[in-house]
Amino acid sequence: MKLKPVLAGLALALGLAGVAAAADKTKVGFIFVGPIGDGGWTHEHNVARLAVEEKFGDAVETIYQESVPEGADAERVLTQMALSGADLIFSTSFGFMDPTMNVAAKFPDVKFEHATGYKRADNVGTYSARFYEGRAIQGLIAGRMTQTNVVGYIASFPIPEVIRGINSAFIHARKANPDVQFKVIWAYTWFDPAKEADAAAALIEQGADVILQHTDSTAPQAAAEKAGNVITFGQASDMIEYAPRPRVSSIIDNWTPYYIDRVQAVMDGTWTSDDTWHGIREGMVKIGEITDAVPADVKQAALALKDSIASGDYHPFTGPLNKQDGTPWLTEGETADDGTLLGMNFFVEGLAAEIPQ
């Protein structure tokens, strides 16, 4: 299992050595945790990469490496990219955080942009999208549409981003339907279609008729379709090929404006390390079309929720909210601050599942 990425890294190094000639172009590297054809998370990052190429034409050159495991292999790939003359590297998975910090320390002149992490340096900026805003809308639809009152959630890793999504979906599902229960499976992978399909099947067998996923492939959609009376939501990408059922809506990650903006900043020499966290309002999180499988009144409520989040009138984490163990977290009308959200490591009251520690 381990040798494969090593060889991939070698192949990349050889390939990169061949094209190192073009010097005046801005070279932008991307490392991806899954294949660009995953139909979800990595796919959308690659769409933005292609948009960067389209926008700047000959002025940029992009390179990428897909299916890079989180850990030591990522460090090797990042080092190779930096050595090959990349000016800016987007490292697009939470688990690339420490490798990115390590490599960035060795290459102070190379700029790094790390997605969904929280560690920064002079040449490392972070960016993420407020996916939890979209999760709130999914939770509302899930709560209103479930017949069995069981919502299945395929979680990937117990990190703040995933926990935020579960909390946000749960809060709004409960608001819409006080009887709703969440069943959570931790898949411990971002991308493994067979395992994702099995997880979806296990949840459906145990009564879930809504499946939410925080993994990257479309396999849970296929499993839900096979099972019949189950609805799902596109994750990271629209997954429109499964509309109108099982996929009834989606969260779409739209990285294009941000990537173009950052590449431009590097070209202009104005790039500085910062922390960007955009949501529905800025367009980084988009809500895919809500299909006709959703009753009109539910759709209307979902769109109203979306508008109120976009306008800033409503924050998905608004008190009163207690933590899972019953201790108070937010008082009436209080909203969560970004610091707490970024480090979120607890479930809210009512969730029966557990976070692996």
Added chain:
Amino acid sequence: MDLSAINPVILTASLMVAATPILLAAIGELVVEKSGVLNLGVEGMMIAGAICGFAVAVETGSPALGFLAAALGGAGLALIFGFLTQVLMSNQVATGLALALFGLGLSALIGQRYQGVKPPATARLDLGPLSDIPVLGRVLFSHDPMVYVSLGLVAAVWAFLRVTRAGLILRAVGEGHDAAHALGYKVVRIRLMAIAFGGACAGLGGAYLSLIRVPQWTEGMTAGAGWIALAIVVFASWRAGRVLLGAYLFGGVAVLQLNLQAAGVPVPVEYLSMSPYLITIIVLVIMSSRRGRAAVAAPASLGRVFHASS
């Protein structure tokens, strides 16, 4: 915790589905290794089979033709490996690893047009009254045909290696290729046939993923199943029956742990997550350790280069 939500009958049935891709790939690799060849490219052959089968099934509308194409695709890729290692005598480990990478890349290339496409459904085999038997009917007699094909293959491989003359020759080639050569057996030809068979089985395993278990095409969708199949062959100490046990154990615990998680069993998720690997290895190692050394030994010529003049 709500264990009553887990239906053991459905669980057993989904266990068999979850184990079939690994079982197919592992039983093929078993024959390859018994002939003295170490082909580490199972992952590549599986994914090549996954896309060949998917593409042909979509174009023709027939899953059966899809599986046939998957077997051919896997065997074709395997024969590249066979040509390089048996005719040109390249290093088997390096060539096998290269094959795994090549298969992943090639399948991604072929598969570009097939993302988001839905494959034709594979019908469950209608076994008439057998499927209506309570419990047993659901567990044993209501699967798609490939589950039975995989079980049949295991039985056939077991019988082939144990009681047929051809199987004896294959094992002889794997244990001592020089001696087999001296006896007049065509070592290279026999190994090429074994390699092609292994590739065809891996291809079927991949197509089982893309056509039945998931079912869709996604790049890299085997996600390591080929490597697990390789490990199972070793831990099963090159015996067909234990390969079956290992694959079902792995598939079973993998499905079971997901169900236990969904039911909210108070066992840390980390333990549940590692349990398929741990339990499979422990059980197979314990089984192997009870016999003498001869029972666990790998084929003596495994991975060694054969040259007719030496």
